[in-house]
Amino acid sequence: MSEPDLTPAAAVDGHRRGRVALPERTRSPWWELGRRVLAAVGILVGTVLLVYFDREGYRDANGDGISLIDAIYYTTVTLSTTGYGDIAPMTDSARLINAFIITPARIAFLVLLIGTTLEVLATRGRELIRIARWRKHMGHHVVIVGYGTKGRSAVDTLVNNGLDKESIVVVDPTPLALEDAHADGLAVVSGDATRREVLRRAGVANADQVIITTNRDDTNVLTTLTTRQLNPDAWIVAAVREQENAPLMKQSGADSVITSSDAVGRLLGLSSLSPTLGSVMEDLLTYGEGLEVAERDLLVSEVGKQPQTLPDQVIAVVRDEKVFRYFDPVVTQLARGDRLIVVRPAKELPWAPRPGTHDEDLASGDD
The missing domain is CATH 3.30.70 (Alpha-Beta Plaits)
Structure with missing residues (x-):
């Protein structure tokens, strides 16, 4: 069965509680709905044709034969288990067809009708099982805080260098980041990374590396402090927008600090002074070519x-x-x-x- 998409409302709720959300293995909801509707219509049409072709074996309450409209009516009340009894099979062949063909068709039709409801009821249980299994095997992983441009580029580099996507956990509070990370096959903890409980849910205490890439230096500093308290041995790489905040980030416990604005500025300056040198530097920063x-x-x-x-x-x-x-x-x-x-x-x-x-x-x- 397919897993349900996480709605924005659910993402907000996850943000409040630091909810773990694993990447969904989904087909399009319209594809699933269309498949079930076509199956139900197929059962309905097939049963109508079966009854109509064997119409000589059926009689109504007045003892008369049945028409095509009567066959449609009989099929609908039979498959829905309403069964008014005003039309009934009279011959042995009609009764055998009802017993061995129409009755299984009725069961299949009912399964289709209640299948969606059962799936919704079972979804939460399946998700809890998946998360429990994920937690059991999670350890020595990489936590990515912030799934914007920098976070996605960091993940791409790690994956291209051989790291399994199942060893990466993204922490981000926004529904858009959650959707993007799930599309990339990554597990997500929806929540504010400055909160200790959110980082615990991401397994920071057992992580080998933590990469912090949010767009606010104050958030990055507080996240680094909290991460270092939870895991004194993790290798922490953090981004800062302004160079003046780099020493503070180091003091907070980051092992490596990347100044994003300065790095971009230097690359722009090099490209202006020497387009060739700028191209080489861009080449060095691009993986795979x-x-x-x-x-x-x-x-x-x-x-x-x-x-x-x-x-x-x-x-x-x-x-x-x-x-x-x-x-x-x-x-x-x-x-x-x-x-x-x-x-x-x-x-x-x-x-x-x-x-x-x-x-x-x-x-x-x-x-």
């Missing part, structure tokens, strides 16, 4: 080498959780346990193989 910035493990064959000599264009080295530029003397020679930040083709090309994607031995720190 041209160039990409990626993080990968160091290979055994690369241990002891200089970053500049590797096939990938290394721009930074992560060592002991610290980031060093490729020219920093500390990383003149690469060591086991290092991770590389590289610029490489978004898709592997015959003349540009991507190291680390062909089951090479990795130089992890545990070796």
Whole structure:
């Protein structure tokens, strides 16, 4: 059975209570209604024809035969179980047809009539079961707070890099965001992310990462504070509109802060001063085409080498959780346990193989 759409009124109610709403697996309501109407009409027409073709086996209260109108009348009162008894099957064949064909048709007709009501009554129970199952398997997931342009782009990047959509939970109070997230196959907690109960429902306490992307810096700061209290170990990435609020966001517990207005302004400035450079920067920020910035493990064959000599264009080295530029003397020679930040083709090309994607031995720190 299809799941019902969440109406705006229900979304508002969910906003108040921090309700969990899983993505719906729906067909068009008009398709469902049309399918049931056609089935009911098919049963009705089929039964009318059956009775009319066997009209010699029926008699009315006066003992006369029946016409087409009588067949329609008999069919409607029979399928609706009204059964006035003014028309009745008289021959053995008519009675057998009533017993083995028309009676099952009557049952099917009634099922169609009450099917919608039963579905509505069962919907809440099914939804509770789905949410309970979802909660049982939810953990080490990613919470996206705010499903606007930034939130959708963050989800697209995560999914394109291999994260399962079932490992993503969106928190947003607006009906439009809920509709968009459900269309993208994502679970949604409808509510204000500054409220502790809403974040609990999203499983923030067990999340590995939390990405905060609302359009208000004060909301982002308060959400970051609440998230950090619920989960001291989560990696929190937060967006701020104004650079002056970035230090406050850091103090609130964010591990990484992205200034959206400054980033857009710099890209606009670069595109104005150098259209070519602006195109390259846009290419780096676009997933799946041209160039990409990626993080990968160091290979055994690369241990002891200089970053500049590797096939990938290394721009930074992560060592002991610290980031060093490729020219920093500390990383003149690469060591086991290092991770590389590289610029490489978004898709592997015959003349540009991507190291680390062909089951090479990795130089992890545990070796």
